Amino acid sequence: MKDVASAAGVALKTVSRVVNGEPGVNPATAERVRAAIDELGYSRNESARVLRQGRTSTIGLVIEDISDPFYAGLGRAVEQVAISHGCLLLSGSSGEDPGRERELVRTFCARRVDGLIVVPAGDDHSYLRSELDAGTPAVFVDRPPGPGIDVDTVLCDNAGGARLAVAHLRSAGHRRIAFLGDNPAIFTAIERLAGYRGALGELFDRDLVSMRAPDPAGTGADLDRMLAMPDPPTALFTGNSRVTVTALRALRGRRLALTGFDDFELADLLTPGVTVVAQDPAGLGRVASELLFRRLAGDRGPAQHLQLPVRLITRGSGEIPPHSGEISPHSGEISPHSGEMPPHSG
Amino acid sequence: MKDVASAAGVALKTVSRVVNGEPGVNPATAERVRAAIDELGYSRNESARVLRQGRTSTIGLVIEDISDPFYAGLGRAVEQVAISHGCLLLSGSSGEDPGRERELVRTFCARRVDGLIVVPAGDDHSYLRSELDAGTPAVFVDRPPGPGIDVDTVLCDNAGGARLAVAHLRSAGHRRIAFLGDNPAIFTAIERLAGYRGALGELFDRDLVSMRAPDPAGTGADLDRMLAMPDPPTALFTGNSRVTVTALRALRGRRLALTGFDDFELADLLTPGVTVVAQDPAGLGRVASELLFRRLAGDRGPAQHLQLPVRLITRGSGEIPPHSGEISPHSGEISPHSGEMPPHSG
DNA sequence: GTGAAAGCGCTAACAT
DNA sequence: ATGTTAGCGCTTTCAC
Numbered sequence: 001m002k003d004v005a006s007a008a009g010v011a012l013k014t015v016s017r018v019v020n021g022e023p024g025v026n027p028a029t030a031e032r033v034r035a036a037i038d039e040l041g042y043s044r045n046e047s048a049r050v051l052r053q054g055r056t057s058t059i060g061l062v063i064e065d066i067s068d069p070f071y072a073g074l075g076r077a078v079e080q081v082a083i084s085h086g087c088l089l090l091s092g093s094s095g096e097d098p099g100r101e102r103e104l105v106r107t108f109c110a111r112r113v114d115g116l117i118v119v120p121a122g123d124d125h126s127y128l129r130s131e132l133d134a135g136t137p138a139v140f141v142d143r144p145p146g147p148g149i150d151v152d153t154v155l156c157d158n159a160g161g162a163r164l165a166v167a168h169l170r171s172a173g174h175r176r177i178a179f180l181g182d183n184p185a186i187f188t189a190i191e192r193l194a195g196y197r198g199a200l201g202e203l204f205d206r207d208l209v210s211m212r213a214p215d216p217a218g219t220g221a222d223l224d225r226m227l228a229m230p231d232p233p234t235a236l237f238t239g240n241s242r243v244t245v246t247a248l249r250a251l252r253g254r255r256l257a258l259t260g261f262d263d264f265e266l267a268d269l270l271t272p273g274v275t276v277v278a279q280d281p282a283g284l285g286r287v288a289s290e291l292l293f294r295r296l297a298g299d300r301g302p303a304q305h306l307q308l309p310v311r312l313i314t315r316g317s318g319e320i321p322p323h324s325g326e327i328s329p330h331s332g333e334i335s336p337h338s339g340e341m342p343p344h345s346g
Numbered sequence: 347m348k349d350v351a352s353a354a355g356v357a358l359k360t361v362s363r364v365v366n367g368e369p370g371v372n373p374a375t376a377e378r379v380r381a382a383i384d385e386l387g388y389s390r391n392e393s394a395r396v397l398r399q400g401r402t403s404t405i406g407l408v409i410e411d412i413s414d415p416f417y418a419g420l421g422r423a424v425e426q427v428a429i430s431h432g433c434l435l436l437s438g439s440s441g442e443d444p445g446r447e448r449e450l451v452r453t454f455c456a457r458r459v460d461g462l463i464v465v466p467a468g469d470d471h472s473y474l475r476s477e478l479d480a481g482t483p484a485v486f487v488d489r490p491p492g493p494g495i496d497v498d499t500v501l502c503d504n505a506g507g508a509r510l511a512v513a514h515l516r517s518a519g520h521r522r523i524a525f526l527g528d529n530p531a532i533f534t535a536i537e538r539l540a541g542y543r544g545a546l547g548e549l550f551d552r553d554l555v556s557m558r559a560p561d562p563a564g565t566g567a568d569l570d571r572m573l574a575m576p577d578p579p580t581a582l583f584t585g586n587s588r589v590t591v592t593a594l595r596a597l598r599g600r601r602l603a604l605t606g607f608d609d610f611e612l613a614d615l616l617t618p619g620v621t622v623v624a625q626d627p628a629g630l631g632r633v634a635s636e637l638l639f640r641r642l643a644g645d646r647g648p649a650q651h652l653q654l655p656v657r658l659i660t661r662g663s664g665e666i667p668p669h670s671g672e673i674s675p676h677s678g679e680i681s682p683h684s685g686e687m688p689p690h691s692g
Numbered sequence: 693g694t695g696a697a698a699g700c701g702c703t704a705a706c707a708t
Numbered sequence: 709a710t711g712t713t714a715g716c717g718c719t720t721t722c723a724c
Contacts, residue, residue, distance in 0.1 A: 397702085
């Protein structure tokens with residue numbers, strides 16, 4: 001900048017004014033400065049600007065895994081909102097590790113991000129206290145913060161979605177509906193279990209519940225155990241798309257009704273199409289980041305707790321009636337496709 | 347830091363030494379400083395450090411769309427390598443827009459990222475000249491830079507993969523093999539077309555080629571046109587997973603052999619399983635970022651041009667023989683699953 | 693082993 | 709309309 005100033009024969013401040021588009025510069029002078037900038041290939045050092053202004057125009061995003069389509073969709077939405085506010089996105093994957101989550105938050109804060117969007121892995125966020133007090137707003141998304149921390153939160157209607165799924169299977173006549181959940185350390189897994197349990201009422205049977213991180217061997221074993229029961233399940237409710245896919249692979253030809261929580265690409269192309277309760281990952285990301293930017297704009301209101309609706313998408317697998325017997329998976333079932341699915345919508 | 351210094355009764359520089367783990371500090375003094383740091387909840391301002399040191403420990407990643415599983419996998423690999431080198435990742439999606447790509451690069455450079463990893467959208471990268479000269483290394487991945495820019499590049503074996511796919515279909519007896527490509531502005535689309543053409547030799551028929559961005563209406567129309575030909579294709583080679591999925595939806599019951607470029611999750615669960623030439627997005631990301639960190643470590647050698655191998659994964663759709671007629675898609679075909687696919691590996 | 697001073701590149705506040 | 713000065717929070721250099 002100093003070089004530009006002397007090349008253009010003006011003072012440092014004038015260059016600064018031109019670079020920042022501040023008013024009160026003679027057009028001719030401004031033009032001379034711009035010429036010097038082009039010639040020298042100058043570009044403002046944002047680090048210095050940040051140091052001076054205290055704002056980085058950067059927000060930090062902590063998610064579980066950017067390569068998971070759900071979080072990728074969420075991340076993309078956050079990115080777009082950030083861009084529209086002139087901000088960049090610093091992102092990191094926690095991999096469901098609370099320590100890593102904390103480390104990422106700490107690192108982001110040390111770099112003075114203007115705000116944070118967090119899909120928490122752990123349930124103790126007291127470490128955020130000092131950052132929040134220091135004026136770095138945070139928004140939690142998909143899962144709430146641990147006790148004692150009250151910040152803006154955007155969740156899905158997990159329990160409601162689970163009830164919807166169970167009611168759908170019940171309406172097809174099922175009374176033995178298994179739940180394949182996920183690691184019970186995950187908030188959404190517990191919420192969905194609660195919704196499932198509530199919707200089943202006296203039909204609930206704890207032997208039809210599996211709460212573990214999906215993996216081919218374990219999920220398959222749980223499924224085998226349930227199907228070997230005297231009164232086996234005729235329908236499956238799977239707690240998220242990873243579980244759904246693991247279960248579909250484990251099922252291999254055994255024909256059970258299935259409704260999954262979480263939409264996924266190609267659900268409509270499977271045979272039969274997979275009925276799901278769809279969340280809106282992009283909506284989560286968008287709403288969360290809009291909340292964050294409202295805070296950055298100065299909103300000091302009480303913490304908001306938003307819940308986004310879910311919706312049932314019927315494609316065939318959830319409409320299979322009970323006791324249809326163990327027939328081939330490709331026995332001429334016409335799968336009602338629910339139309340094109342926009343890429344990555346769930 | 348000033349506050350910490352006076353709280354601990356030492357000079358600024360001593361605090362700095364403690365924070366950076368520099369040697370030559372009396373353990374007792376260091377302990378006093380650490381206590382003060384904890385008490386005041388101090389954390390170093392990275393922006394100031396950056397300004398002084400000139401290194402941000404941040405790398406910039408420009409990809410097409412973080413919500414695309416292929417790029418998400420690539421991004422995750424880059425993130426992991428970055429983390430292992432103590433760097434953070436600033437990322438942005440170009441959305442296949444050269445202007446946006448350039449804007450992102452410019453912004454990242456203004457923030458003084460230590461290096462760049464770019465999946466280019468455009469084919470003019472002369473704007474990078476000044477940044478490269480200024481010492482910011484860049485690695486191109488998935489697609490090469492435009493003419494005149496010679497930097498480290500990591501590509502897939504696009505032409506070889508296309509030849510592999512075509513040879514596979516030919517070995518099943520097909521002679522009329524259509525190619526559904528993508529927007530010809532995309533490097534990989536052209537490379538794969540070239541491989542397809544080369545592998546077909548005199549069997550090549552330009553009427554069996556569609557080069558357009560996949561979309562249900564357009565791709566469907568192209569497919570209909572080809573299938574209405576007097577000598578219609580009996581097999582399809584699709585140029586990437588988005589095209590593959592679009593084509594599968596457009597096919598709806600019409601039974602053609604199909605081999606796709608690019609693996610995708612659930613390819614094994616479809617009926618029949620979808621045979622693909624699999625790339626390794628995580629490998630691309632990992633190799634590209636390792637190349638970048640080698641540069642950051644001081645490697646001044648000539649630009650490297652790496653090509654990663656692809657491999658054929660047979661699952662059923664590519665093994666359908668020609669002239670099997672127009673029968674129901676669920677007519678008892680046993681789809682040879684190729685085993686579990688690790689989530690998001692393709 | 694510790695400290696004082698200079699300065700990274702920029703912008704805010706105050707001249708002129 | 710333009711210039712001068714101070715200082716953001718840290719690290720570097722050199723002195724003690």
